[in-house]
Amino acid sequence: MSLKDLTTVMLPAIEGELQRQVARLDEPRTRTFHEMLTYHMGWTGEGAGLEAQGKRIRPLLVLLSCAACNADWKSALPAAAAIELVHNFSLVHDDIQDNSGKRRGRDTVWVKWGMPQGINAGDALFVLSNQAMLDLAPTHPAETVVKAAKILHDTCLDLTRGQYLDMFYEQRADLTIEDYWPMVSGKTAALLGASCALGSLLSEVDEATQEAYRDFGHYLGLAFQVQDDLLGTWGDSARMGKSAESDLVSGKKSLPMVYGLGKNGPFARRWAEGPVRPEEVAGLAEQLAAEGARLYTQETADQMTALALHSLRMADPQGEAGEALFELANKLLNREA
Amino acid sequence: MSLKDLTTVMLPAIEGELQRQVARLDEPRTRTFHEMLTYHMGWTGEGAGLEAQGKRIRPLLVLLSCAACNADWKSALPAAAAIELVHNFSLVHDDIQDNSGKRRGRDTVWVKWGMPQGINAGDALFVLSNQAMLDLAPTHPAETVVKAAKILHDTCLDLTRGQYLDMFYEQRADLTIEDYWPMVSGKTAALLGASCALGSLLSEVDEATQEAYRDFGHYLGLAFQVQDDLLGTWGDSARMGKSAESDLVSGKKSLPMVYGLGKNGPFARRWAEGPVRPEEVAGLAEQLAAEGARLYTQETADQMTALALHSLRMADPQGEAGEALFELANKLLNREA
Numbered sequence: 001m002s003l004k005d006l007t008t009v010m011l012p013a014i015e016g017e018l019q020r021q022v023a024r025l026d027e028p029r030t031r032t033f034h035e036m037l038t039y040h041m042g043w044t045g046e047g048a049g050l051e052a053q054g055k056r057i058r059p060l061l062v063l064l065s066c067a068a069c070n071a072d073w074k075s076a077l078p079a080a081a082a083i084e085l086v087h088n089f090s091l092v093h094d095d096i097q098d099n100s101g102k103r104r105g106r107d108t109v110w111v112k113w114g115m116p117q118g119i120n121a122g123d124a125l126f127v128l129s130n131q132a133m134l135d136l137a138p139t140h141p142a143e144t145v146v147k148a149a150k151i152l153h154d155t156c157l158d159l160t161r162g163q164y165l166d167m168f169y170e171q172r173a174d175l176t177i178e179d180y181w182p183m184v185s186g187k188t189a190a191l192l193g194a195s196c197a198l199g200s201l202l203s204e205v206d207e208a209t210q211e212a213y214r215d216f217g218h219y220l221g222l223a224f225q226v227q228d229d230l231l232g233t234w235g236d237s238a239r240m241g242k243s244a245e246s247d248l249v250s251g252k253k254s255l256p257m258v259y260g261l262g263k264n265g266p267f268a269r270r271w272a273e274g275p276v277r278p279e280e281v282a283g284l285a286e287q288l289a290a291e292g293a294r295l296y297t298q299e300t301a302d303q304m305t306a307l308a309l310h311s312l313r314m315a316d317p318q319g320e321a322g323e324a325l326f327e328l329a330n331k332l333l334n335r336e337a
Numbered sequence: 338m339s340l341k342d343l344t345t346v347m348l349p350a351i352e353g354e355l356q357r358q359v360a361r362l363d364e365p366r367t368r369t370f371h372e373m374l375t376y377h378m379g380w381t382g383e384g385a386g387l388e389a390q391g392k393r394i395r396p397l398l399v400l401l402s403c404a405a406c407n408a409d410w411k412s413a414l415p416a417a418a419a420i421e422l423v424h425n426f427s428l429v430h431d432d433i434q435d436n437s438g439k440r441r442g443r444d445t446v447w448v449k450w451g452m453p454q455g456i457n458a459g460d461a462l463f464v465l466s467n468q469a470m471l472d473l474a475p476t477h478p479a480e481t482v483v484k485a486a487k488i489l490h491d492t493c494l495d496l497t498r499g500q501y502l503d504m505f506y507e508q509r510a511d512l513t514i515e516d517y518w519p520m521v522s523g524k525t526a527a528l529l530g531a532s533c534a535l536g537s538l539l540s541e542v543d544e545a546t547q548e549a550y551r552d553f554g555h556y557l558g559l560a561f562q563v564q565d566d567l568l569g570t571w572g573d574s575a576r577m578g579k580s581a582e583s584d585l586v587s588g589k590k591s592l593p594m595v596y597g598l599g600k601n602g603p604f605a606r607r608w609a610e611g612p613v614r615p616e617e618v619a620g621l622a623e624q625l626a627a628e629g630a631r632l633y634t635q636e637t638a639d640q641m642t643a644l645a646l647h648s649l650r651m652a653d654p655q656g657e658a659g660e661a662l663f664e665l666a667n668k669l670l671n672r673e674a
Contacts, residue, residue, distance in 0.1 A: 024494060029519055033501040093460065097453035116434035116504050119456060123430065124497040126460070130467060130490040134483060142479035146471060149486060153467040157361060160461040164370040167453050182366055 003324040003331070007060060010073065014059045017077040018084060019043065021132045025124065032113075036121040037128075040092060040109050047106040054104065057332070058195045059084045064325050065199025065213050068317030078135035079148055079198045085129035086152065087191055090159055092122035097167065126156075140202060148198055155194040162186020166253065173272055175258045181222075183253065189221030196220075200315070212315035216308055216329075223304035223333050229254035230297045233285050243281035248288075251275065255300060256293040263291045305333045340661040340668070344397060347410065351396045354414040355421060356380065358469045362461065369450075373458040374465075377429060377446050384443040391441065394669070395532045396421045401662050402536025402550050405654030415472035416485055416535045422466035423489065424528055427496055429459035434504065463493075477539060485535055492531040499523020503590065510609055512595045518559075520590065526558030533557075537652070549652035553645055553666075560641035560670050566591035567634045570622050580618035585625075588612065592637060593630040600628045642670045 001009075018041060025034040039045040042052030059080030066076040094100070095108040096118050102108060110118025133152050136145045165183040169175055196217030200210045232247035233256045247254045260267035267288050270276075276284060288294065308329060317325050338346075355378060362371040376382040379389030396417030403413040431437070432445040433455050439445060447455025470489050473482045502520040506512055533554030537547045569584035570593045584591045597604035604625050607613075613621060625631065645666060654662050 025498070030498055030501055032505065033498070093456050097456055114504075117501070119430050119434055119459075120497055120500050120504065122456075123463070123500075124494065126463060127490055127493040127497060130486070131494065134487050134490065137483055142483050146474055146479050146482050146486075149467070149483075150471050153464055153471065156464040157461070157468065160457055160464060161362070161367055161370070163457050163460075164367060164454070167451075167457065168369065 001320045001324075003327040006064065006067075006321060006324050010060060010063050011056060013074065013077060014056050014063070014080055014084065015053070017081040017132075018059075021078075021081050021085065021128050021135075024128060024131065033117075033121070033124070036109055036113055036117065037125060039112070040088060040103075040121065040125075042104070045106075047104075052104050052106055056084060057328075058087055058191055060328070061192060061195035061217060061325075062199040064321045064328065065196045065217075065317070066203050067199075067321030068315075068319065068325055069200050069203030069205045069209070069213075070318050071203030073199075073321070075136075075139045076199055076202045078132050079202060080195075082129045082132040082152055083191065083195050083198065085125050085132060086156060086159070089122050089125035089129060090163070092118060092125060094163070096122070097163070136202070144201065144204070147201055151194050151197055151201065155190045158186040158190035160186075162188075162190070169253050174261070175253065176262050177255070177258050180253070180255055180258045184222060184225045185218075188225045189218045192221035192224075193218035196315075209315055212311050215311035216315055216325075219304050219308035219311055220329055220332065223301055223308050226255055226297060226301040226304055227333060229256060230294070230301055233257075233288065233297075234294055243278040246276075246278070246281045246285070248276045248281050248284055249278055256288055256297050259293040259296050260288045260291055263293075265291050267291055267293075301333075308333070338657045338661075340664040343401065343404075343658060343661045347397060347400050348393060350411065350414060351393050351400070351417055351421065352390070354418040354469075355396075358415075358418050358422065358465050358472075361465060361468065370454075370458070370461070373446055373450055373454065374462060376449070377425060377440075377458065377462075379441070382443070382449075384441075389441050389443055393421060394665075395424055395528055397665070398529065398532035398554060398662075399536040401658045401665065402533045402554075402652075402654070403540050404536075404658030405652075405656065405662055406537050406540030406542045406546070406550075407655050408540030410536075410658070412473075412476045413536055413539045415469050416539060417532075419466045419469040419489055420528065420532050420535065422462050422469060423493060423496070426459050426462035426466060427500070429455060429462060431500070433459075434500070473539070481538065481541070484538055488531050488534055488538065492527045495523040495527035497523075499525075499527070506590050511598070512590065513599050514592070514595050517590070517592055517595045521559060521562045522555075525562045526555045529558035529561075530555035533652075546652055549648050552648035553652055553662075556641050556645035556648055557666055557669065560638055560645050563592055563634060563638040563641055564670060566593055567631070567638055570594075570625065570634075571631055580615040583613075583615075583618045583622070585613045585618050585621055586615055593625055593634050596630040596633050597625045597628055600630075602628050604628055604630075638670075645670070 022037050022041065025037060035044060042048055062076055062080040062083055063073040067073040092109050095103055096110045096115055100108055101111050109121050133149050134145065136148055162183050166187060169179065193214045197210055197214035200213040232252060232254055261271060270284060312325060312329060359374050359378065362374060372381060379385055399413055399417040399420055400410040404410040429446050432440055433447045433452055437445055438448050446458050470486050471482065473485055499520050503524060506516065530551045534547055534551035537550040569589060569591055598608060607621060649662060649666060
């Protein structure tokens with residue numbers, strides 16, 4: 001089976017497990033509360049459907065990592081759901097913190113039900129994630145369940161660290177590349193690393209292999225983020241004239257941006273003057289490239305990609321799921337937009 | 338040792354364990370993040386000290402319940418910290434949801450560091466609570482750790498349910514007594530029940546005894562809440578002329594209030610007309626008493642108190658810790674203001 005065949009089987013199983021976990025709130029008295037979560041997960045309300053659900057990359061990584069260690073991926077479904085629920089908890093709170101009105105083209109939870117209920121809905125997704133993880137108990141030794149829960153919690157602390165830094169950096173004009181990595185490690189890489197670590201942990205392979213899986217997910221996350229930063233400044237949408245969507249306009253703390261600040265040249269001076277207007281984007285992106293940011297970002301993306309693929313080879317994933325992991329990594333890292 | 342002697346030993350141990358847990362964020366890069374939590378916990382910043390820390394009732398219940406089952410209470414410290422951290426997570430988010438600027442006389446976290454960082458600080462306390470619970474692992478069997486984590490997570494879901502209902506009820510004018518119990522069960526009783534359940538679980542007593550401890554904490558929470566509602570309408574501060582502090586002015590969803598709404602009499606008609614002014618408080622409290630709300634609330638408080646003490650007797654707590662539990666229950670339930 002190819003990646004496509006495997007995901008065709010795994011995605012409905014993930015969705016079913018997620019719905020089972022969220023159904024803990026499906027009681028007459030908390031009907032609207034339950035609805036907030038099923039809406040956010042993309043199952044109900046206007047615009048519900050595959051588009052609204054996201055790609056479920058993280059739970060797929062859990063299941064593929066488990067299967068590539070020759071274990072039954074179905075036994076890892078609670079862990080896959082836990083990871084996706086944590087991801088969604090962070091999105092719900094993120095949308096409030098960023099004052100974002102839209103998520104995947106739909107109104108955000110806090111816009112629909114108010115900020116106080118939005119915070120609580122995020123909290124509930126977090127709790128459900130913890131509960132999902134303990135559903136491993138019937139099929140795994142208690143020692144393994146405790147280890148899995150520890151991976152989840154340690155990752156969540158990293159998430160809050162990354163989120164803190166992201167918000168803290170808003171007030172700083174002196175960001176450097178050293179500030180970038182702890183932020184993206186927490187916000188992106190930690191959860192992808194945890195996904196692969198969990199899949200391998202549940203197959204009970206040796207710890208060195210689990211470490212290799214974790215590294216794969218971690219570097220995959222970093223490579224993906226750096227690639228995303230590259231496209232956000234010099235990608236298709238910038239080239240095709242959608243300047244308003246450029247990271248330079250949104251002010252995102254991207255690798256090219258912190259690289260440029262570190263150069264203390266024309267880019268940094270312009271940046272210090274305040275928000276970038278869409279009509280400046282093309283010129284400023286060119287300036288940033290001239291200062292070496294594009295080459296540096298591309299080289300960094302290549303480096304992280306190489307580290308991810310090296311870690312995956314070290315993990316030595318087996319069978320069709322193993323091939324699917326390589327395929328998924330290449331798919332995520334070789335996008336053009 | 339009396340309750341006083343025991344708390345003199347236990348409280349510093351609780352504080353030490355809490356500080357150890359929160360120190361996970363004590364790194365140069367996240368210094369301000371760590372400070373948000375140590376400030377909220379009452380250890381740092383203006384007004385730091387015992388007053389700002391709260392009474393730590395919940396962790397005390399964990400330790401006393403454990404000791405009253407003839408186990409070493411020190412081994413329950415991570416669970417005690419976990420419970421207190423969850424309680425504080427809910428306070429930090431509560432303050433944002435209620436738009437409260439003060440907590441124990443000090444600025445709230447979100448007032449000091451902004452709403453986005455406030456949400457994240459609450460999330461971090463939640464994560465630290467989960468991590469604290471897993472610190473039981475070195476001294477308890479993995480099966481017990483999983484059971485303890487399950488109690489924590491189930492309780493947290495109850496907390497979010499209670500919080501949802503509390504906020505949902507804001508928009509409703511047709512509340513009944515049937516709406517009251519699920520709200521206070523989630524907001525108050527669940528965490529006290531979990532505290533006592535955890536203490537007994539960790540001593541490895543039989544399940545019937547654990548259940549009795551849980552019931553004790555649960556009914557203690559309900560009795561405390563109903564007593565609080567009674568004092569909030571007819572207590573000393575009302576009698577002493579602090580009408581502005583009356584629950585009738587704050588609009589709290591108290592038992593006397595929902596009882597009065599159910600009567601559909603003069604109180605309910607006045608309530609439907611909008612916020613109560615301080616100068617109306619004395620007359621409205623009298624009206625509510627005339628409709629039977631005071632007697633009903635007092636009887637309910639007595640009932641819940643009797644159930645709490647009955648459950649505690651069923652739990653048959655041992656030694657000085659056992660006596661201290663009865664003493665603590667009586668202290669909590671026989672206050673006058």
